[in-house]
Amino acid sequence: xxxxxxxxxxxxxxxxxxxxxxxxxxxxxxxxxxxxxxxxxxxxxxxxxxxxxxxxxxxxxxxxxxxxxxxxxxxxxxxxxxxxxxxxxxxxxxxxxxxxxxxxxxxxxxxxxxxxxxxxxxxxxxxxxxxxxxxxxxxxxxxxxxxxxxxxxxxxxxxxxxxxxxxxxxxxxxxxxxxxxxxxxxxxxxxxxxxxxxxxxxxxxxxxxxxxxxxxxxxxxxxxxxxxxxxxxxxxxxxxxxxxxxxxxxxxxxxxxxxxxxxxxxxxxxxxxxxxxxxxxxxxxxxxxxxxxxxxxxxxxxxxxxxxxxxxxxxxxxxxxxxxxxxxxxxxxxxxxx
Amino acid sequence: xxxxxxxxxxxxxxxxxxxxxxxxxxxxxxxxxxxxxxxxxxxxxxxxxxxxxxxxxxxxxxxxxxxxxxxxxxxxxxxxxxxxxxxxxxxxxxxxxxxxxxxxxxxxxxxxxxxxxxxxxxxxxxxxxxxxxxxxxxxxxxxxxxxxxxxxxxxxxxxxxxxxxxxxxxxxxxxxxxxxxxxxxxxxxxxxxxxxxxxxxxxxxxxxxxxxxxxxxxxxxxxxxxxxxxxxxxxxxxxxxxxxxxxxxxxxxxxxxxxxxxxxxxxxxxxxxxxxxxxxxxxxxxxxxxxxxxxxxxxxxxxxxxxxxxxxxxxxxxxxxxxxxxxxxxxxxxxxxxxxxxxxxxxxxxxxxxxxxxxxxxxxxxxxxxxxxxxxxxxxxxxxxxxxxxxxxxxxxxxxxxxxxxxxxxxxxxxxxxxxxxxxxxxxxxxxxxxxxxxxxxxxxxxxxxxxxxxxxxxxxxxxxxxxxxxxxxxxxxxxxxxxxxxxxxxxxxxxxxxxxxxxxxxxxxxxxxxxxxxxxxxxxxxxxxxxxxxxxxxxxxxxxxxxxxxxxxxxxxxxxxxxxxxxx
Numbered sequence: 012x013x014x015x016x017x018x019x020x021x022x023x024x025x026x027x028x029x030x031x032x033x034x035x036x037x038x039x040x041x042x043x044x045x046x047x048x049x050x051x052x053x054x055x056x057x058x059x060x061x062x063x064x065x066x067x068x069x070x071x072x073x074x075x076x077x078x079x080x081x082x083x084x085x086x087x088x089x090x091x092x093x094x095x096x097x098x099x100x101x102x103x104x105x106x107x108x109x110x111x112x113x114x115x116x117x118x119x120x121x122x123x124x125x126x127x128x129x130x131x132x133x134x135x136x137x138x139x140x141x142x143x144x145x146x147x148x149x150x151x152x153x154x155x156x157x158x159x160x161x162x163x164x165x166x167x168x169x170x171x172x173x174x175x176x177x178x179x180x181x182x183x184x185x186x187x188x189x190x191x192x193x194x195x196x197x198x199x200x201x202x203x204x205x206x207x208x209x210x211x212x213x214x215x216x217x218x219x220x221x222x223x224x225x226x227x228x229x230x231x232x233x234x235x236x237x238x239x240x241x242x243x244x245x246x247x248x249x250x251x252x253x254x255x256x257x258x259x260x261x262x263x264x265x266x267x268x269x270x271x272x273x274x275x276x277x278x279x280x281x282x283x284x285x286x287x288x289x290x291x292x293x294x295x296x297x298x299x300x301x302x303x304x305x306x307x308x309x310x311x312x313x314x315x316x317x318x319x320x321x322x323x324x325x326x327x328x329x330x331x332x333x334x335x336x337x338x339x340x341x342x343x344x345x346x347x348x349x
Numbered sequence: 350x351x352x353x354x355x356x357x358x359x360x361x362x363x364x365x366x367x368x369x370x371x372x373x374x375x376x377x378x379x380x381x382x383x384x385x386x387x388x389x390x391x392x393x394x395x396x397x398x399x400x401x402x403x404x405x406x407x408x409x410x411x412x413x414x415x416x417x418x419x420x421x422x423x424x425x426x427x428x429x430x431x432x433x434x435x436x437x438x439x440x441x442x443x444x445x446x447x448x449x450x451x452x453x454x455x456x457x458x459x460x461x462x463x464x465x466x467x468x469x470x471x472x473x474x475x476x477x478x479x480x481x482x483x484x485x486x487x488x489x490x491x492x493x494x495x496x497x498x499x500x501x502x503x504x505x506x507x508x509x510x511x512x513x514x515x516x517x518x519x520x521x522x523x524x525x526x527x528x529x530x531x532x533x534x535x536x537x538x539x540x541x542x543x544x545x546x547x548x549x550x551x552x553x554x555x556x557x558x559x560x561x562x563x564x565x566x567x568x569x570x571x572x573x574x575x576x577x578x579x580x581x582x583x584x585x586x587x588x589x590x591x592x593x594x595x596x597x598x599x600x601x602x603x604x605x606x607x608x609x610x611x612x613x614x615x616x617x618x619x620x621x622x623x624x625x626x627x628x629x630x631x632x633x634x635x636x637x638x639x640x641x642x643x644x645x646x647x648x649x650x651x652x653x654x655x656x657x658x659x660x661x662x663x664x665x666x667x668x669x670x671x672x673x674x675x676x677x678x679x680x681x682x683x684x685x686x687x688x689x690x691x692x693x694x695x696x697x698x699x700x701x702x703x704x705x706x707x708x709x710x711x712x713x714x715x716x717x718x719x720x721x722x723x724x725x726x727x728x729x730x731x732x733x734x735x736x737x738x739x740x741x742x743x744x745x746x747x748x749x750x751x752x753x754x755x756x757x758x759x760x761x762x763x764x765x766x767x768x769x770x771x772x773x774x775x776x777x778x779x780x781x782x783x784x785x786x787x788x789x790x791x792x793x794x795x796x797x798x799x800x801x802x803x804x805x806x807x808x809x810x811x812x813x814x815x816x817x818x819x820x821x822x823x824x825x826x827x828x829x830x831x832x833x834x835x836x837x838x839x840x841x842x843x844x845x846x847x848x849x850x851x852x853x854x855x856x857x858x859x860x861x862x863x864x865x866x867x868x869x870x871x872x873x874x875x876x877x878x879x880x881x882x883x884x885x886x887x888x889x890x891x892x893x894x895x896x897x898x899x900x901x902x903x904x905x906x907x908x909x910x911x912x913x914x915x916x917x918x
Contacts, residue, residue, distance in 0.1 A: 246467040252422055253461070254481040254532065255454035257446075265469055343471055345518055 046336070050329045055113075057325030061318030062112050066105060068314065073101055079125045079312055121319035126311055131319035134304060139323075142300040145292070146285040148216055149223035150278055156228040157235060157274065162262050165236045165270075166243040179236060182229025187288050191222040191295040219296045223285045231274040231281075239270035272342060279335035283328040367438070368395035369540055369571050370419060374432035377414050381426055388414050390595045394588070396540065401562075401572040403586035403603070405579055405618065407828040408799070411595040412575050416542050419573070420457050421449035436540075455485045458533035460526075462545035467529055468517040474528040475501075475513025481535040500531040504561055522694065523554035530561055534570075541565060542573040547581055549825075551693035551855050556899040559585060577828040580622045580858070583607055591615050621833035623862035624900075625885055632833035632862070638841050639784045652720045654816055654849050655682040659714035660704055662697075674700040676873040679714070680866075684816065685843065687850040689864030689881075691857055691896075697873035698853045702821050705851055706740055707731055719816070736764075736813030743822035745806035749794040755780075755805050756790040762812035779808040783838060800831035804838070811842070819851045824859060836863060857900050861885055869893050 068075065073092040076099065078084050096102050100111060115122060121131035164175025198204045198218060205218050242248065243266055251261050290302035301320055308316035340346050377389040389411040396402050404412040417423050418434075421444055434441045436456065444452070453459075461467040468477050475497045482493045501509035504527040517525050526546065533541060543562060547555040563585055566572050576582050582589065582603075589606040591599040591614065599612040610616045621632050662675040675697040682688045690698045703709045705716055707724055716723045718734065742748050749758055759776045767775065780787060783804040794802055803823065810818050820839070824832040840863065843850060854860050860867060860881075867884045869877040869892070876890040888894045 246461055246463070247469045249422070250459070250461055250467045250477075250529070250532070251469070251480070253420060253453050253459035255450040255452075255484045256480070257450060265472075268471055344516065345470065 046333065050333065053329050054322070054325055058113065058116055058322050059109075061321045062109055065314045065318060066108070072099070075312070076125045116322065121322065122315040124308075124313055124316050126308075126313045126316075131315050134316060135301060135319055135323060138299055138301050138304050141298060142286060142289050142293070142302060145216065145219055145223070145289055145298070145300060146282055148220040149227065149285050149288075150281055152220050152224035153228035153231060153281070154274070154278075156224060157232045158267065158271075160228070161232050161235050161239055161270070162259075162267060165239040172240075176233075176236065179229045179232040182225050183233060185226045185229070187222055187226065187291045188295065190225060191219070191292055194218050194222055195295065215296075215298075219289075219292045219298055222292050222295070223288050227281050227285065231277050234273035234277060235270045238273060239266055242266045242269035245269075268342060272339065275335055275338050275342060279328070279331040282331040283324055286324055286327065368397050369437055370394075370396040371433055371435045372419075372431065373434075374430075375415065375418065375434060376430045377411070377418055377423055378428045378430075379424065379426050380428055385428070388595050389418075392590075392592075392597055394590055394600070396571045396573060398539070398571055399566060399569045400587045401566050401574055401585050402588045402590065403574045403576065403582035404590045404592060405576055405582060406592035407577055407830055409594075410592040412592050413544055415592070416459075416544055416573055416575050419540075419542060420453050420459060421446075422453075451485075454481050454533075454538065455536045456538050457540045457542060458536070458538040460530050460533045460541065460543040460546045462548045465517055465522070465525060468525065468532070470517050473514050473516055474520065474525070474532075478513070478528065478532040478535055481532050485536055487536060496535070497531075500535055501528065504528075504531045504534075505557070506531070521554075522550055523557055526550060526554070526558050527561065530558070534565065538570070540571045540573070542575070544575045545577070546574070548576070548578075552857055552896055553693065553899045555581070577830075578622070579607065579618050579829070591618065618830060621830045622858065623833070623836060623856075624858040625861045625881060627862050628881070631837050633830065633837050636834040636837060637784065638837065639781050653681040654684045654719055655680075655705060655723075655851070656717040656720075657681070657701075657705065657714070658717070660701065660711045660716070661713040662700055662704060662709060662711050673873050675704065675711075677714075678868075678870070678873075678875055680868055680875075680878070682817070682849050682851060682866075684849055685847040686865045687843065687852050687863050689852045689854070689860040689867045690870060691854060691860045691867060692870035693855055695872075696870040698870050699821055700873075701870070702740075702819050702851065702853055705817075706738060706819055737815055738817045738819070739810040739813060739815040740819045740821065741803070741806045741810050741823040743825050745802045746794055748806065749802075751793065751795055754791050754793060755785075755797075758794070758805060759809055759812060762809045764813070775812070779811055782811060782842065783808045798831075799827055800834060803827060803831075803835055807835075807838070807842075811846070811848075814846075815848060817849045817851065819853070821853045822855070823852075825854060825856060832859070839863065857885075857896060869896070 065072075071092075073095045074087050076095050077087050077091060100108060103111070112122070119132060121135070123130050124134055127134060160175065160178065164171050164178075166172070167175075195218060199206065205214050243262075248261065248265060251265055256264075286301065289300055290305055292298070293300040293302035294306065301323075304316065305320050307313070308320070372395070373393045375389060375392040376387065378385050378387040380386075392411075392415055394402060404415060406412045414423060414427075418427075418429055419436075419441075421441070423429055429442075431442060436452065441452075468474055475494075478497045478500055479493045482488065482496060487493060488496065497513055498509045501512055506512050506524055506527050512520065512524060512528070517528070520528065530546075541562075546562065547558050550558065559581070562572060562574070566585070572585070574582050574585060579589075586603040589599075589601065589603050590597055591606065591612065593614055599606055599610065599615045606615060607619065610619060617633065617635060620627075620634070623632055657678060657680050660675055660678040661673070663671040663673040666672045678697070678701055680688060690701060692698045700709070704711050704724065707716065711724055715725050718737065723731065723734075753761070756776060759779055760772060763772055763775055776790065777787060780789065785801060785804050785808070789797065789801065789805070794805065797805065806823075807818075824835050827835060836859065839850065842848065850863070852860065852863055864881055867877075867879060867881055868875050869884065869890065871892050877884060877888060877893040884893060885897055888897050
């Protein structure tokens, strides 16, 4: 205990000794409240940005909507515009429109599509499951690949380590569109192990998920590898060896847990990132999903659909990061105390 | 100790006198891309049942490598060569990893230093102890759980059920170290290797851990005790092996090696242990002190340099409330004198140092420097006087910019207005003051040895010609022989420059050696104060009596390990 490197650390230790327990419940409530408040702030920010994007679109909104629906870009008469203005409430003040929009969000109403005459939520809802399955499968695969690869190569001889690092770096740098096409060419067109397009079930999911998982796994591997090799040098690893523990068990039981914290943090970010990656992958593999909805909506200027997806992705980010916080304390219980 | 089976009973009578471990002509080298480097050369010893072999030497002497070779964990690229290396008559030299794993933990247990990092910080200590049992297929899960509690109880951990569920960071240093011992002796190995088991522990905890090891020896366990400090091994060792640079310089019965050392190096090591008897003498007479430039006496002024009056400081505790780190601490420090503050971790001595350095404002009370207020004023008013006070921390490495050379580190501490030529001259002078060769100027701190780094830290502290240097555990992480050189240097610098020291340490021997006045702190309060003679000869407070009783001396008998048996958080 006396071997602290700085006076500050000692001071903190000195203070930490007689911890008062009765008030920890209050502190926990405060912490949870703080988290929830920041989550709400993020969502509100995303929703506001999405609304402003709609409002700031050049030209008269009613004209734009009508032109999108008819597919012609012409000037409209007030008589033509009246029903549109009434339907979208465009004659109300901007602040009122904003508040209506927020109230709609609270009810789960994301507005209605300019083009398809349907609520945005229905359009997204049909495709959301496919994208979520793809994203979650990709993250699980990325973890599997990363853990196997890092445990097998980190902290070994110089050659194996070099190989491990190189593969991490290359994998992390692979662009989705290129990797997707290569996987498609090799496994679907040449080896016929997977369907070329569409299809249901696991075989159809595998290649798109791999396309997302390989760069993500490489990225997480880079972060984990450094921690893994540092943990391998720690005295408690020597202690475990001295108890008669074998190399593989040692790596899985002791070292891995110390190394995965950065990857856990990255996973929260990855859930959002793979959803945006899904845009490319769903096009390549011709899969249904939010990505394709987004591409279609952007090209046809169907702004309510675009903003609906933006708000939804923000919500996914927020939930993912709350889950990450919980996982974090499960992996490293010291966080809860600090 | 109430263990279910007595390890001594495991031994067949025929093997009673035969050595358990026999090593002859052991050499260890490491092969890397840079070539082959030999770190242990021709070491031979025997380890008998119920005996303790101490391997003593500085860091880098090869003592740990020798011990790790006994369990087949010498390290990557190690080449082990021996005429004989046997455990109970079995040749260890041809052992494969699988055979070694059967030996580790079951037949040879190892206790490493500093359990905070030697136990997995993310797992409860009970799990770590259970792991040793599980790895060797001992009992079922429930039996193992019970055994863990028994083991913790046996090594003197109070409330073992609760402690087993806590992580190392939640335990005090002493409890943690005992949990580590419990994990090493879980399977009752007949041999226990303890590698610096008490380094970084407070004196009273050190005494408790050594008492545990002594109890093991009583039960017939063979001990290999590794340390850089002869005073630690003195009363436990039956045989002592003194190593330097991979070679054995002296070997023999403990009484002979300590009582009548034949080799000069052994005598140096013995002389290097500071204490009351070493006051006003050199600890490392072979270490050449620099010629100090003639300098005028300390600036003449009246009154004490530092006055601390009724200092109090508390910190908020996570979860609400405040904990008082320093409570009603007062002292005065005269010019050119040394005030030693001794106490265990958590006693508030480092917080006191931070208050004196004005890094923190006290909640109540004040610090006065040379008769003028030092705390309770604005930082801008303090800045001009900052150079009068400097600090040397325990681990200088973390207080150096790792990308700066020694020259940059020292230059940074000099007055900005100094012209380049005198800057150059001053750096050379500072290096001379701390007996470092001019060649270290271009080196990075990471490439320096621990003793050299600490001397750079002292040189930096001297750069502004301070009147007060706060030494916060400044020699605690150093080997005894290096510590001796630094202590000699500090004493000589004080004589030459008239600087005052506020010397903070958990090591009573060091405090006794250097201090003119001593404060003993416990739980943020000063429990005893006085000159060294009074504090060490006639301690008034029961806590001081415990501390002094637990103090290890080369010439003393077993320290009283009963000082504070039931340590609690």
